[in-house]
Amino acid sequence: MAAYTPSALKAELHERGWRMTPQRETILTTFQNLEKGEHLSAEDLRDLLAQEDDRVSLSTIYRNLKMMARMGILRELELAEGHKRYELNQPAPHHHHHLICVRCNKTVEFKNDSVLKAGAKMADKSGYHLLDCQLLIHAVCPTCQRSLLPS
Amino acid sequence: MAAYTPSALKAELHERGWRMTPQRETILTTFQNLEKGEHLSAEDLRDLLAQEDDRVSLSTIYRNLKMMARMGILRELELAEGHKRYELNQPAPHHHHHLICVRCNKTVEFKNDSVLKAGAKMADKSGYHLLDCQLLIHAVCPTCQRSLLPS
DNA sequence: TTTACTGCAAACTATTTGCAGATCC
DNA sequence: GGATCTGCAAATAGTTTGCAGTAAA
Numbered sequence: 001m002a003a004y005t006p007s008a009l010k011a012e013l014h015e016r017g018w019r020m021t022p023q024r025e026t027i028l029t030t031f032q033n034l035e036k037g038e039h040l041s042a043e044d045l046r047d048l049l050a051q052e053d054d055r056v057s058l059s060t061i062y063r064n065l066k067m068m069a070r071m072g073i074l075r076e077l078e079l080a081e082g083h084k085r086y087e088l089n090q091p092a093p094h095h096h097h098h099l100i101c102v103r104c105n106k107t108v109e110f111k112n113d114s115v116l117k118a119g120a121k122m123a124d125k126s127g128y129h130l131l132d133c134q135l136l137i138h139a140v141c142p143t144c145q146r147s148l149l150p151s
Numbered sequence: 152m153a154a155y156t157p158s159a160l161k162a163e164l165h166e167r168g169w170r171m172t173p174q175r176e177t178i179l180t181t182f183q184n185l186e187k188g189e190h191l192s193a194e195d196l197r198d199l200l201a202q203e204d205d206r207v208s209l210s211t212i213y214r215n216l217k218m219m220a221r222m223g224i225l226r227e228l229e230l231a232e233g234h235k236r237y238e239l240n241q242p243a244p245h246h247h248h249h250l251i252c253v254r255c256n257k258t259v260e261f262k263n264d265s266v267l268k269a270g271a272k273m274a275d276k277s278g279y280h281l282l283d284c285q286l287l288i289h290a291v292c293p294t295c296q297r298s299l300l301p302s
Numbered sequence: 303t304t305t306a307c308t309g310c311a312a313a314c315t316a317t318t319t320g321c322a323g324a325t326c327c
Numbered sequence: 328g329g330a331t332c333t334g335c336a337a338a339t340a341g342t343t344t345g346c347a348g349t350a351a352a
């Protein structure tokens with residue numbers, strides 16, 4: 001656990017000439033307090049914060065989710081159709097991949113360190129600085145295979 | 152090469168109570184004639200067909216790209232921000248993954264059969280019918296690392 | 303002859319952007 | 328003090344949908 005603290009974020013922002021704000025701290029700690037494997041869309045996050053009476057505007061949320069993904073703090077997932085979801089970008093023991101049913105969107109998370117290593121090696125070999133590595137499997141789940149509906 | 156023929160598509164459509172159309176054949180053969188590694192957005196495809204005076208409406212393109220992805224004929228990629236791209240879903244020797252710079256969107260394709268095998272095994276283990284398996288690596292390319300601009 | 307498919311135009315929705323005021327450093 | 332950040336409202340853009348006519352089988 002331990003992970004990324006607000007002050008580590010602050011330091012990294014300052015390095016780039018940016019600023020720490022209460023909204024950014026709220027967003028970071030919200031993701032850290034999330035149950036393992038839970039991921040949020042921009043709107044989910046807005047609603048969750050509103051429940052706790054800690055309102056942050058949708059545009060600020062969008063701006064900061066994208067920023068944190070580009071910093072490698074969050075990972076951006078395209079699981080269900082039509083909107084992005086975000087989760088903390090965790091290192092090796094917690095890092096996982098996704099298997100998704102294209103019909104019902106049911107998602108299975110799974111770990112595979114050798115895939116992660118292969119990704120890291122590939123990035124390194126090309127001189128890229130790795131931010132996130134996800135194996136994305138599109139498939140049809142057992143239930144939907146049995147369904148009589150074509151599609 | 153060889154691959155999927157229009158009549159194979161026709162047969163598969165009929166199995167599901169669907170129909171073959173000239174538009175569907177056009178879309179399939181267009182992807183087959185594409186250079187290796189090239190991928191198209193819905194709009195790209197519309198424009199490419201218009202150039203060859205073989206106009207297909209955008210809605211028909213959207214409907215069929217999604218259908219063919221759900222059949223496993225095409226793979227749906229989210230490379231650059233904001234719109235999906237499609238390419239032929241090729242088997243083992245041509246199958247590849249993507250390494251993407253989150254700043255400039257420069258993309259490197261690479262092959263890794265053991266990753267593909269790990270994905271197929273995982274789908275099988277969960278009883279899912281595999282459609283596509285892609286390792287998606289988000290990173291910062293060498294040029295953008297050197298750039299002085301923060302972000 | 304039936305039902306699926308296409309094309310058009312309109313609708314939708316997630317995300318982005320311009321701007322004025324607030325706030326971080 | 329000066330630049331960055333936020334919140335609002337409006338704009339954008341990719342994609343979807345309703346419908347009437349067309350065409351597979």
